[in-house]
Amino acid sequence: MTCFAVATSDSTEAHARLREIFAAFEGDSRPAYCVAGAELSFAVLFDHARALGQRLHEQTSGGRHKPVLIHGHKDIRYPVAYWACLLAGRTLIPVEPETPASRIKQIAETCGASTLLIAAPGGTDLSGVLSSTSLAMVPVPDPLGPIPEGLRDASQTDVIKDQDLAYLMFSSGTLGQPKGIGITYANLVDFIDWLDVLYPENIEMTGVSGVIRHCFDVSLFELWMSWTRRLPLVALDHADFANSTAYINRLAEQGTSLWVSTPSITRLFLTNRRFNAGQLPKLRNFVFCGEVLTKKIVTALFERFPGCRITNTYGPTECTVAVTSVDITEQHLQADQDLPIGAARPGTGLEVAALADDLPGGELLIRGASVGAGYVGLPEKTKAAFPEAGLYRTGDRACLAKDGLWYFAGRIDREVKIQGVRINLNDVETHLRNLPGVEDAVVEPQMLRGVPHALSAYVLGVRALADLQHLPATLAAELPPYLVPRYWYADFPAGLNQNSKFDRARLANAAADARLRHIHMPSSVAKIAQEEPA
Structure with a gap:
């Protein structure tokens, strides 16, 4: 087992701030966490989290630096488990139920976890695969059951220092060694304080969406906006994603005012015409993170929710959810460049390191x-x-523009060489997203015997073969021939990964499942084909 560094600072202000937020839950009967068919109030969350936190404290006494895995999805037990870990000073690690048991074992061994909290009804039998570990599997009691007796003061716990780890987020990949990203209590509180800057008290808030999986750190926008303002979080079980109308009705019932999402999730909801201000009159604020926000999504939201506020953010998990923000305006939509990612949040500075190429910006x-x-x-x-x-x-390319805002230009490692020409896949994707009828696009190299030999374009929003065939011709008017993809796919199932983003790992299946396919032959290639003997 591998241990991680403990605190180097004696300050305990961050944990005191969390306890202050938690203390306000006591006696508050308003809904805190809402799932289909059940609601958890702040008062019940307070009592049950205290009880479970005390149990964690006693169970792992003497091993205070051992993390705790939370195994669950969208269930009222989840926030109880989350707060129990925070109160007891145990580094928490969210794990989705779809995660293979063998990978859970790998994660537990990587970080030396002591306990697995099962935040799901009926529990989950993982004893077979995890029997060789020292993990204690603890089902989280139903919070709607009796309130545990004999509660002790939640402040009776170990001293939690600012530089102790509040949580670990593990990369969502399925191959290789899992990569656990450590975020301290000081990091977490700095993020929480930033939310007060993004949404000060004079902005009315009545409820928060809950569409992001808890294993993805963008969900912290939802959780902490709910907890710091004691607003209902309306959680969506991803098994019910197809029934967007039922979820929209639940948002309306709770008077939800803040929508936190990746662009991919919002794109799916925009296919439902009920996702509008008429059905959701309180929904006035939108926060995006995790993916490139396109002008088409913003335009659609401005049409559906007139006068709404749309905030675009950017940030890697390694830097506590997000580090920039900007409110998108009509001027941004009319500009030639893509949408900005904004300015740095307080306490964070951004700069670029030069790269060995002639492209704008740097790392x-x-x-x-x-x-x-x-x-x-x-x-x-x-x-x-x-x-x-x-x-x-970051490994990301960005640049600071004259307007004082930062602009994201994609991953540095998304450059390939095809027939001796170096191609930036991000650049091709940017041009594709701006074409009429394209909601989003992904460009990847087509491999031949392990070597890139052409580009493939996977297009969302196109539903007619004639429209798909028209795209490469339109793109060829903007770009040189070697930047125009050869293989085109559209009208395929657009799945999401566990981080609620477009699942690029499933593009091979998308090519096979696409109802629309087209092979674009550049004029030079077509001419050679015509001259070759049959």
Whole structure:
């Protein structure tokens, strides 16, 4: 087992801030966490989280630096487990039920976890695969059951220092060693305080959406906007994603005013015509993170929710959810460049490191209070990505424009060489997204015997073959021939990964399942084909 660094600071202000937020739950009968058919009030959350937190404290006494896995999805037990870990000072690790048991074992061994909290009805039998570990499997009691007796003061716990880890987020990939990203209590509180800057008290808030999986750190926007303002969070079980109308009705019942989402989730909801201000009159604020926000999504939201506020943010998990923000305006929509990701949040600084190419911008570097503690058990990866304390190398390309805002230009490692020509896949995707009828697009290299030989375009929004065939011709008017994809696919199931983003890992299936396909032959290639003997 690999242990991670403990606190280097004696300050305990961050944990005191969390306890202050939690103390306000006591006696508050308003709904805190709403699922289909059940509601958890802040008062019940307070009582049950205290009880479970005390149990964690007693069970792992003497091993206070051992993390706790929370195994669950959208269930009223989940916030109880979350707060129990925070109160007891146990680093929490969200794990989705779809995660294979063998990977849960790998995660537990990587970070030396002591306990697995099962935040699901009826529990989950993982004893077979996890029998060789020292994990204690603890079902979270039903919060709607009797309130535990003999509660002790929640403040009776170990001293929790600012630089202790509040949570670990593990990368969602399924191959190789899982990469656990450590975020401290100081990092977390810095994020929470930033929410007060984004949404000060003079902005009316009545409820928060809950569409993001808890294993994805964007869900912290939802959780902490709910907890700091004691607003109902309306959770959506991803098994019910297809029934968007039922969820829209639940949002309306709770008077939800804040929508937190990836662009991919919102794109799915926009296919439902009931996702509008008429059905959701309180919904006035939208926050996006995790993916590139397109002008088409913003335009659609401005039409459906006139006068709404749309905030675009950017940030890697390594830097506590997000580090920039900007409210999108009509001027941004009319500009030639893509939408900005905004300005740095207080306490965080951004800069770029030059790259060995002639493209605009450079590698984005992040400094300040948002920068996390590194990767658990991976010292070499930590050293490469966090070359010094409080500094993170993102691997993303960005630039600071004359308007004082930052613009994201994609991953640096998304460059390929095809027939001797270096191609930036991000650049091709950007041009594709701006074409009429295209809601979003992904461009990947087509491999031949392990070598890239052409580009493939996977297009969302196109539903007619003639429209798909028209796209490469339109793109060829803007780009040189070698940047126009050869293979085109559309009208395929657009699945989401566990981070609620478009699942690029399933593109091979998308090519096979696409109802619309087209092969674009550049004029030079077509001419050679015509001249070759049959």
